[in-house]
Amino acid sequence: xxxxxxxxxxxxxxxxxxxxxxxxxxxxxxxxxxxxxxxxxxxxxxxxxxxxxxxxxxxxxxxxxxxxxxxxxxxxxxxxxxxxxxxxxxxxxxxxxxxxxxxxxxxxxxxxxxxxxxxxxxxxxxxxxxxxxxxxxxxxxxxxxxxxxxxxxxxxxxxxxxxxxxxxxxxxxxxxxxxxxxxxxxxxxxxxxxxxxxxxxxxxxxxxxxxxxxxxxxxxxxxxxxxxxxxxxxxxxxxxxxxxxxxxxxxxxxxxxxxxxxxxxxxxxxxxxxxxxxxxxxxxxxxxxxxxxxxxxxxxxxxxxxxxxxxxxxxxxxxxxxxxxxxxxxxxxxxxxxxxxxxxxxxxxxxxxxxxxxxxxxxxxxxxxxxxxxxxxxxxxxxxxxxxxxxxxxxxxxxxxxxxxxxxxxxxxxxxxxxxxxxxxxxxxxxxxxxxxxxxxxxxxxxxxxxxxxxxxxxxxxxxxxxxxx
Amino acid sequence: xxxxxxxxxxxxxxxxxxxxxxxxxxxxxxxxxxxxxxxxxxxxxxxxxxxxxxxxxxxxxxxxxxxxxxxxxxxxxxxxxxxxxxxxxxxxxxxxxxxxxxxxxxxxxxxxxxxxxxxxxxxxxxxxxxxxxxxxxxxxxxxxxxxxxxxxxxxxxxxxxxxxxxxxxxxxxxxxxxxxxxxxxxxxxxxxxxxxxxxxxxxxxxxxxxxxxxxxxxxxxxxxxxxxxxxxxxxxxxxxxxxxxxxxxxxxxxxxxxxxxxxxxxxxxxxxxxxxxxxxxxxxxxxxxxxxxxxxxxxxxxxxxxxxxxxxxxxxxxxxxxxxxxxxxxxxxxxxxxxxxxxxxxxxxxxxxxxxxxxxxxxxxxxxxxxxxxxxxxxxxxxxxxxxxxxxxxxxxxxxxxxxxxxxxxxxxxxxxxxxxxxxxxxxxxxxxxxxxxxxxxxxxxxxxxxxxxxxxxxxxxxxxxxxxx
Numbered sequence: 051x052x053x054x055x056x057x058x059x060x061x062x063x064x065x066x067x068x069x070x071x072x073x074x075x076x077x078x079x080x081x082x083x084x085x086x087x088x089x090x091x092x093x094x095x096x097x098x099x100x101x102x103x104x105x106x107x108x109x110x111x112x113x114x115x116x117x118x119x120x121x122x123x124x125x126x127x128x129x130x131x132x133x134x135x136x137x138x139x140x141x142x143x144x145x146x147x148x149x150x151x152x153x154x155x156x157x158x159x160x161x162x163x164x165x166x167x168x169x170x171x172x173x174x175x176x177x178x179x180x181x182x183x184x185x186x187x188x189x190x191x192x193x194x195x196x197x198x199x200x201x202x203x204x205x206x207x208x209x210x211x212x213x214x215x216x217x218x219x220x221x222x223x224x225x226x227x228x229x230x231x232x233x234x235x236x237x238x239x240x241x242x243x244x245x246x247x248x249x250x251x252x253x254x255x256x257x258x259x260x261x262x263x264x265x266x267x268x269x270x271x272x273x274x275x276x277x278x279x280x281x282x283x284x285x286x287x288x289x290x291x292x293x294x295x296x297x298x299x300x301x302x303x304x305x306x307x308x309x310x311x312x313x314x315x316x317x318x319x320x321x322x323x324x325x326x327x328x329x330x331x332x333x334x335x336x337x338x339x340x341x342x343x344x345x346x347x348x349x350x351x352x353x354x355x356x357x358x359x360x361x362x363x364x365x366x367x368x369x370x371x372x373x374x375x376x377x378x379x380x381x382x383x384x385x386x387x388x389x390x391x392x393x394x395x396x397x398x399x400x401x402x403x404x405x406x407x408x409x410x411x412x413x414x415x416x417x418x419x420x421x422x423x424x425x426x427x428x429x430x431x432x433x434x435x436x437x438x439x440x441x442x443x444x445x446x447x448x449x450x451x452x453x454x455x456x457x458x459x460x461x462x463x464x465x466x467x468x469x470x471x472x473x474x475x476x477x478x479x480x481x482x483x484x485x486x487x488x489x490x491x492x493x494x495x496x497x498x499x500x501x502x503x504x505x506x507x508x509x510x511x512x513x514x515x516x517x518x519x520x
Numbered sequence: 521x522x523x524x525x526x527x528x529x530x531x532x533x534x535x536x537x538x539x540x541x542x543x544x545x546x547x548x549x550x551x552x553x554x555x556x557x558x559x560x561x562x563x564x565x566x567x568x569x570x571x572x573x574x575x576x577x578x579x580x581x582x583x584x585x586x587x588x589x590x591x592x593x594x595x596x597x598x599x600x601x602x603x604x605x606x607x608x609x610x611x612x613x614x615x616x617x618x619x620x621x622x623x624x625x626x627x628x629x630x631x632x633x634x635x636x637x638x639x640x641x642x643x644x645x646x647x648x649x650x651x652x653x654x655x656x657x658x659x660x661x662x663x664x665x666x667x668x669x670x671x672x673x674x675x676x677x678x679x680x681x682x683x684x685x686x687x688x689x690x691x692x693x694x695x696x697x698x699x700x701x702x703x704x705x706x707x708x709x710x711x712x713x714x715x716x717x718x719x720x721x722x723x724x725x726x727x728x729x730x731x732x733x734x735x736x737x738x739x740x741x742x743x744x745x746x747x748x749x750x751x752x753x754x755x756x757x758x759x760x761x762x763x764x765x766x767x768x769x770x771x772x773x774x775x776x777x778x779x780x781x782x783x784x785x786x787x788x789x790x791x792x793x794x795x796x797x798x799x800x801x802x803x804x805x806x807x808x809x810x811x812x813x814x815x816x817x818x819x820x821x822x823x824x825x826x827x828x829x830x831x832x833x834x835x836x837x838x839x840x841x842x843x844x845x846x847x848x849x850x851x852x853x854x855x856x857x858x859x860x861x862x863x864x865x866x867x868x869x870x871x872x873x874x875x876x877x878x879x880x881x882x883x884x885x886x887x888x889x890x891x892x893x894x895x896x897x898x899x900x901x902x903x904x905x906x907x908x909x910x911x912x913x914x915x916x917x918x919x920x921x922x923x924x925x926x927x928x929x930x931x932x933x934x935x936x937x938x939x940x941x942x943x944x945x946x947x948x949x950x951x952x953x954x955x956x957x958x959x960x961x962x963x964x965x966x967x968x969x970x971x972x973x974x975x976x977x978x979x980x981x982x983x984x985x986x987x988x989x990x
Contacts (some may be wrong), residue, residue: 096781144690169694170782173790173818176693219689220614223646223701224639231693232715233818239790240819244715245702308884311566312640320643320709324882348643348703349710349881404874411819412794414778 062459063494066487067115069463070108073484074120075100077154078161081120082127084108084488086151087465087480097480099151099166102128102180103236107432107488109187113194114495114502121191122200128152128184129209131165146216148184150177150238171238178234181213182253185260190505192264201264211274214261217254218277226284227251227346236358237422242401242409245347248359251289256366258282259508289342289368292319295331295353296340296376303351304328321351336383340376342369344397355380355388355398361433364440367510378441381434390471392426392457393450394434400424400470415478419470426472427465428458429489435496439503451493463487532929533964536957537585539933540578543954544590545570547624548631551590552597554578554958556621557935557950567950569621569636572598572650573706577902577958579657583664584965584972591661592670598622598654599679601635616686618654620647620708641708648704651683652723655730660975662734671734681744684731687724688747696754697721697816706828707892712871712879715817718829721759726836728752729978759812759838762789765801765823766810766846773821774798791821806853810846812839814867825850825858825868831903834910837980848911851904860941862896862927863920864904870894870940885948889940896942897935898928899959905966909973921963933957 073084083100109121131152133145149165168176188206192198200206217228228251232244235253243249262278265271303326306317331353341360344352364374381388388395400418401409410416416423431447431454438447458464465483466476496502543554553570579591601622603615619635638646658676662668670676687698698721702714705723713719732748735741773796776787801823811830814822834844851858858865870888871879880886886893901917901924908917928934935953936946966972 144692146690147692167694172779172781172785174694174788175818178692216690216692219691220616220686221689221691222614222617222648222686222704224637224644229699229701231699231817232820234692240817244817309642311642315642318644320883322882322884325877347701347710347714348645349883350702351881405878407795408875408878411821412792413790413819414792 062455063491065459066463066491067111069482070111070484070487070491073108073482073487075154077123077127077163080123082123082154082163083120083152084484086484088482088484089480092480096151096166096170099153100124101151102148102177103150103183104429104485106183106187107429107485107492110190110432110502110505111488111491111495113190113505114492114499118191118195118197121187122195122197125184125188125191125200125206127163129205131163132181132209132212133167134208134212144216146181146212146214148177148180148213150175150180173233173239175233175238176231177238178228178230178250179236179253181216182250182257185210185213185257185264186253186506189260189263193505202266206264207266207271210261210265211271213257214265214274214278217257218274218281226281226288228254237396239413239416239422240409240411241397241413241416241422242352243345243356245345245350248289248293248342248344248356249362251285251293252359252362252366252368255282255285255289255368256362256508258285259366286368289363290370290373292346293342294340294373295335295343297332297335297337299340300326300328300331300335319346319351320349322349325349326351327353334384334387336380338376339380339383340373341380342373342377355395357388357394357396357430358433361430361437364437365433365506365508367508371510374437374441378437378443378446382443382446386471389450389453390426390469390473391453392428392467392472393431393454394426395472396422396425396427396430396466398424420468420477421466424470425476426467428454428463428467428483428486432489432492432496435493436503436506439496439500440507444497444500447493447497451490451497454490454493458486458490463490532925533961535929536933536961537581539952540581540954540957540961543578543952543957545624547593547597547633550593552593552624552633553590553622554954556954558952558954559950562950566621566636566640569623570594571621572618572647573620573653574899574955576653576657577899577955577962580660580902580972580975581958581961581965583660583975584962584969588661588665588667591657592665592667595654595658595661595670595676597633599675601633602651602679602682603637604678604682614686616651616682616684618647618650618683620645620650643703643709645703645708646701647708648698648700648720649706649723651686652720652727655680655683655727655734656723656976659730659734663975672736676734677736677741680731680735681741683727684735684744684748687727688744688751696751696758698724707866709883709886709892710879710881711867711883711886711892712822713815713826715815715820718759718763718812718814718826719832721755721763722829722832722836722838725752725755725759725838726832726978728755729836756838759833760840760843762816763812764810764843765805765813767802767805767807769810770796770798770801770805789816789821790819792819795819796821797823804854804857806850808846809850809853810843811850812843812847825865827858827864827866827900828903831900831907834907835903835976835978837978841980844907844911848907848913848916852913852916856941859920859923860896860939860943861923862898862937862942863901863924864896865942866892866895866897866900866936868894890938890947891936894940895946896937898924898933898937898953898956902959902962902966905963906973906976909966909970910977914967914970917963917967921960921967924960924963928956928960933960 075083087097152163152165155164227246235249344354344356363369402418435447462481463486464479468474545553557567622633622635625634697716705719814824814826833839872888905917932951933956934949938944
């Protein structure tokens with residue numbers, strides 16, 4: 051079904067498309083990415099770089115607009131920045147890791163790309179999500195262009211394999227989820243998302259599916275392909291079961307006894323009901339609603355709603371079809387909380403008072419209802435639109451897009467909004483933030499032609515079709 | 521210098537030695553370890569198993585008493601339980617991991633050992649420390665017996681190499697410390713020690729030194745030995761610099777500006793002074809004192825004093841000689857807080873009120889000043905005694921041992937004590953807890969003959985003697 055509305059062909063879309071093109075970075079005369087922001091009013095700090103995760107929405111817009119060259123260049127050059135050397139000394143990032151960002155540098159007449167793997171970032175955070183997003187962009191590029199030869203080239207095969215090896219190598223425990231350091235994804239400051247945050251798990255699942263699709267069948271790939279196949283089923287099963295929160299699971303948790311020892315324990319993670327906001331949740335969870343929790347660990351269940359993780363879980367098929375419906379139903383029923391006046395809230399609710407102090411380390415940028423701590427991020431609208439199309443909820447996404455269109459251009463495309471309902475322009479938000487512009491354009495393109503969903507959607511893999519461990 | 525005191529040859533030591541021997545587990549007719557506790561008054565749960573970390577103090581007592589056989593059997597059989605298979609599917613623990621505990625099972629006339637890697641443990645926690653403690657016991661065994669041939673056997677060489685590979689494999693970030701899941705060591709329940717807890721780092725440093733000493737020089741070991749050598753210096757440097765808290769570093773942190781971007785940032789981890797209990801610390805830190813913080817991450821500096829990590833840092837030489845002196849000085853000056861009426865406090869201060877609720881997940885066993893959350897653990901006295909001998913503070917350790925002797929036997933050797941000063945027997949403490957008995961005996965043996973320090977001490981490696989990365 052195509053969404054017909056001529057307003058979508060007019061302002062502010064033309065203005066946004068122009069602004070997106072204006073932010074293009076060139077390297078050796080060819081487009082290679084976009085600046086994170088083009089706000090002339092403040093010091094650039096690292097906003098003069100191209101961030102891998104920020105470029106995702108831009109890449110998708112360029113692909114839809116028929117401009118595949120910049121995406122191809124981005125993929126090729128960021129792959130060159132990937133750590134390739136065998137590394138056993140921990141003086142460098144792990145092999146397979148991709149940088150958070152890069153910048154075009156000039157040395158005399160020579161240009162080169164300088165990568166940042168977190169060694170210059172505030173708080174020295176590690177961009178675990180970069181290599182997962184890179185695979186996501188690669189798959190979209192192939193779907194848009196049909197150019198499988200790029201992914202099948204020796205360099206790309208090696209790069210994909212390195213990413214998978216980094217993610218699948220033996221570590222210390224037995225969960226199928228990825229254990230990552232704090233602030234290793236879009237929420238790149240401390241916000242109590244260390245451990246096994248949902249966002250990383252959803253991206254990881256999509257990355258496993260992508261690598262499984264793109265790695266050639268060969269003798270040398272046999273082990274890694276088997277390892278990928280072995281991981282998919284347990285990962286999906288673990289998330290669908292342990293991360294899922296709805297009234298039924300909340301009732302089960304509410305009845306949990308602690309201190310269960312042995313293989314048959316029902317309360318496997320030893321969650322104490324008193325640690326859960328069961329009173330608030332029992333009122334907040336809509337009938338028929340549900341969502342994936344933010345994190346799970348020993349005696350820990352993070353009940354906050356994280357939008358990127360939940361929406362990516364829908365797109366990647368990490369959730370079942372009925373779970374996906376329940377998540378979209380929750381967003382619809384809790385519109386004021388999760389969409390408010392600017393789609394959409396990065397997480398809900400905010401950490402406040404002592405919780406804020408303890409769990410953010412008193413971070414003033416992440417004060418309650420600001421920035422990552424319950425701020426509203428325009429870039430997320432494309433994920434909302436894509437998930438809405440996939441679940442037959444386009445009307446919701448159209449409403450959200452209207453809200454965004456009524457404010458974003460007038461506010462000069464801020465990075466984020468503050469306040470419980472997202473009515474304040476983010477206290478430290480840059481203007482002309484590229485992914486706010488691109489996310490908005492992308493949502494519009496998806497709603498105008500839902501076939502573009504193909505670029506970011508993963509068809510559900512029937513569980514019986516996922517090979518079990520041999 | 522030998523500590524002369526005939527009371528050390530009398531009760532309660534004879535009683536303790538008898539109780540330790542009574543807890544011995546036999547496997548195929550030979551001693552192989554000790555039960556965690558022999559308390560007939562309560563259900564055994566998993567206290568009928570031999571825990572790797574619990575056996576450490578027993579092993580050292582047996583070695584000092586000239587009974588090396590049980591230690592050798594323990595080393596051989598736990599090595600057999602180590603995960604040896606290549607593992608890329610995460611359905612099993614990582615290759616190289618050692619179990620938390622094992623139990624002798626009977627199947628008809630056959631005996632076998634059943635290992636627990638955390639899959640039956642409360643909260644499903646991962647015993648990362650087991651493989652590090654195993655190396656510690658192996659080294660002590662060799663120092664006591666001179667039996668290097670055991671460590672040089674093919675099986676042991678392979679086991680050591682697997683442990684090192686597990687610890688040194690490329691992961692997601694660039695710190696030389698080990699990122700581990702929550703509750704991966706002696707504190708095996710949630711207590712906000714996830715990430716890079718000091719205890720694991722100190723054990724890891726000792727393990728690197730041990731492996732470096734025991735791995736044969738061969739072509740096939742060249743890579744792993746180089747990787748070990750490459751890691752030692754950055755790890756020690758990182759801990760000595762970033763984890764160290766004294767009045768000088770507290771003053772530096774107190775002046776920190778947030779939001780520093782770039783390679784030259786002085787506040788590398790973006791710590792906000794408001795997140796630090798600077799008022800309490802400025803009063804608590806004694807003149808000339810200092811200690812290693814519990815953890816570091818983005819916007820996170822855990823200022824609690826953790827005894828095991830600090831004492832093991834002294835023994836392993838992870839701290840400089842002057843830092844070691846400052847730690848012991850802190851313990852001496854804050855005797856009521858850190859020793860109290862039962863040596864010694866596992867960590868100080870306790871998490872209370874909302875902090876307890878948030879950071880333990882409302883764990884009733886870890887209520888303030890109980891169990892891991894500021895309880896007193898008799899087993900720690902052997903680490904205190906060893907560190908005291910190393911730093912010339914034997915008198916402190918003698919005082920502590922007197923305190924312990926006056927209460928432990930009368931209280932039937934509880935697992936832990938509660939209350940700010942440790943005057944209450946632990947609310948859920950087992951009695952006849954083996955490592956309370958063994959820790960007490962070991963402290964006595966160390967003080968009676970300080971030459972036994974050799975079993976657990978690591979001579980300081982001059983930094984210039986640690987090969988740098990090639």
